[in-house]
Amino acid sequence: MIKAMSKKQIIYVPGKDPKPPADQHIQLLWKALLEGVRRSSPEASDDLGQYFAYFKLISWNYLYYQTTYDPEEDVPWIDAMIEKSAPTVEDIREARAWDVKLLRFLYSIIDYFPFLLKFLSKDLQAAAEDTQEYFKNKNNVGCDIREILKRQLRPLLEKEQEILLIGHSLGSVIAYDALWELSHYEKLPGKVDTFLTLGSPLGLNYIQHRLVGHQHKGKNKYPSNIKKWINVSSIGDITALDRTFADDYAEMTELKLVESITDHKDDIYNYYRGNEGLNCHRSYGYFINDVVGSIIANWWKGEEPSSENEQAGENQK
Numbered sequence: 575m576i577k578a579m580s581k582k583q584i585i586y587v588p589g590k591d592p593k594p595p596a597d598q599h600i601q602l603l604w605k606a607l608l609e610g611v612r613r614s615s616p617e618a619s620d621d622l623g624q625y626f627a628y629f630k631l632i633s634w635n636y637l638y639y640q641t642t643y644d645p646e647e648d649v650p651w652i653d654a655m656i657e658k659s660a661p662t663v664e665d666i667r668e669a670r671a672w673d674v675k676l677l678r679f680l681y682s683i684i685d686y687f688p689f690l691l692k693f694l695s696k697d698l699q700a701a702a703e704d705t706q707e708y709f710k711n712k713n714n715v716g717c718d719i720r721e722i723l724k725r726q727l728r729p730l731l732e733k734e735q736e737i738l739l740i741g742h743s744l745g746s747v748i749a750y751d752a753l754w755e756l757s758h759y760e761k762l763p764g765k766v767d768t769f770l771t772l773g774s775p776l777g778l779n780y781i782q783h784r785l786v787g788h789q790h791k792g793k794n795k796y797p798s799n800i801k802k803w804i805n806v807s808s809i810g811d812i813t814a815l816d817r818t819f820a821d822d823y824a825e826m827t828e829l830k831l832v833e834s835i836t837d838h839k840d841d842i843y844n845y846y847r848g849n850e851g852l853n854c855h856r857s858y859g860y861f862i863n864d865v866v867g868s869i870i871a872n873w874w875k876g877e878e879p880s881s882e883n884e885q886a887g888e889n890q891k
Contacts, residue, residue, distance in 0.1 A: 582625075582736045582874065585726055587632045588857060589743025589773070589813075590704055594645035596633035602648055604629055606858040609656050610867030611874070618871035630726055634719040634748065638707075651848045652858050661845035668852045669810030669843060681815050685779050705744060709784045720752040727756060731764030731799065738873050739766045742857045743813055746774035747781060753797035754787045765799045768873050772806050772860040773844070777816025796826045803835045806866055808844035810854035838865050 586603060593599050604626060612619035636642060661669075668674075684690045708716050730737055741749035749769070756762045775781045782788060787795050803823070807814035816822065817839040826832045845852065846859025853859065860866055872878065 582738070583628050583630065583730055584738045584740065584870075585630045585632060585723070585730075587723060587739070587741045587745035587749045588635060589745045589855075590638075590708075591635070592639045592641045592643055593633070593635045594648070595642050596631055596636075598645040599633070600629070600631040602645055602652060602858065603631065603861065606652055606656075606861035607867075607870065610862045610864060611871045612867070613659075613862075613864040614868035615871040615875070618874050622870075622874050632723045632726060632745070632748075634722050637718060637722070638715060647849070648858065651846065652862075655846050655859060655862050658845065661843040665843060665845040665847075665852060666809075669808070669845075669854050671810075674810050674812070677812055678815060681812060685815060688780060708744065708748070716751075719748055720755060723749060723752045724756060724760075727752065727766075728760075728762060731756065731762045731766075734764045736767045738768050738770060738870065740770045740772065741774065742772045742860065743774065743855065746771040746776055747785070750776060750797065751786045753799055754785070757798045758787065758794060762799070765801050767801050768869075769800045769803045770806070770866075770869060771803070771819070772857065772866065773808065773811050773814045773855045774805060774819075775813050775815065776805075777814070777819055777822050782822070792825075793829050793831060796823070796829070796831050798831045800826075800832045802833050804838070804869055805836070806838045806842060806860065806863070806869070808842045808854045808860070808863070809839075810852075811844060813855050838869075 584607075588599075594602065607629070608619050608623050611622055708719070711717060727737070727739075739749055739753075741747070749771075753766065753769070787797075803819070803826075805817075805819045807817040811817075818837045820827075820835045820837050823832075823835055827835060842863065842865055844854045844856065844859035844863060846856040846862075847853065848856065
């Protein structure tokens with residue numbers, strides 16, 4: 575039996591768009607998470623599987639969208655991915671396709687020149703505007719969303735429990751902002767043991783200039799309550815446009831605000847397929863990925879995360 579238990583907590587902050595009702599969404603996420611861990615360590619998966627109560631979902635999406643969707647839409651696609659042990663040749667080809675590379679190139683330009691967004695499709699414009707509502711804090715929605723997470727984090731930080739905080743997509747931005755506020759507004763003791771970002775846009779220039787601490791300098795610019803930061807981004811994930819965080823946030827390691835920032839991006843594939851085909855960004859696909867599973871398994875077992883594919887942030891230029 576792995577001696578982790580009572581002092582360990584996993585908190586997950588989902589990305590944007592409507593989600594299934596929270597009680598059903600968390601069950602699907604847990605299923606995918608355990609499968610990813612099982613692929614790395616069956617022992618850790620069996621042990622972790624007994625402690626569902628230590629997995630918390632920060633269900634902010636209904637507050638933002640005022641709607642949910644039927645989770646049965648996701649079940650067959652999750653099951654299909656679980657049946658696959660690795661991406662197929664077709665999955666890899668589609669993730670690396672020229673149209674994906676072209677879209678990444680266009681996004682990289684728009685990241686620095688946002689006014690060009692008006693030349694993209696209406697769907698892409700709508701997706702961007704969706705994210706802007708969070709930063710504009712319309713009707714205090716950004717603050718209210720962060721408060722949902724902070725209510726969960728406060729007692730855990732005060733008790734110095736071991737926390738694995740996972741943020742997917744916009745959820746990673748929400749988590750980062752909440753950690754900054756807890757660091758600088760509330761000055762709470764304790765640190766998140768591991769901050770795991772999946773398919774995160776935190777590398778984007780546009781996002782970095784809208785984070786809650788962006789106007790500050792030095793130590794005041796960043797959260798000070800993260801021990802280790804691990805970022806995972808899959809090939810073909812357009813949201814994770816800049817897939818290396820160790821350079822963007824190098825000052826955090828230089829100021830000793832974080833022990834390390836590690837990027838996993840080489841040969842990382844999210845081969846989740848849904849009704850619209852391959853989706854390299856979907857949260858279930860990230861959870862089932864064996865690299866993510868290995869990170870979670872190592873954290874649960876109290877072992878150092880693997881860095882065989884990437885170097886820790888302080889060793890990168």
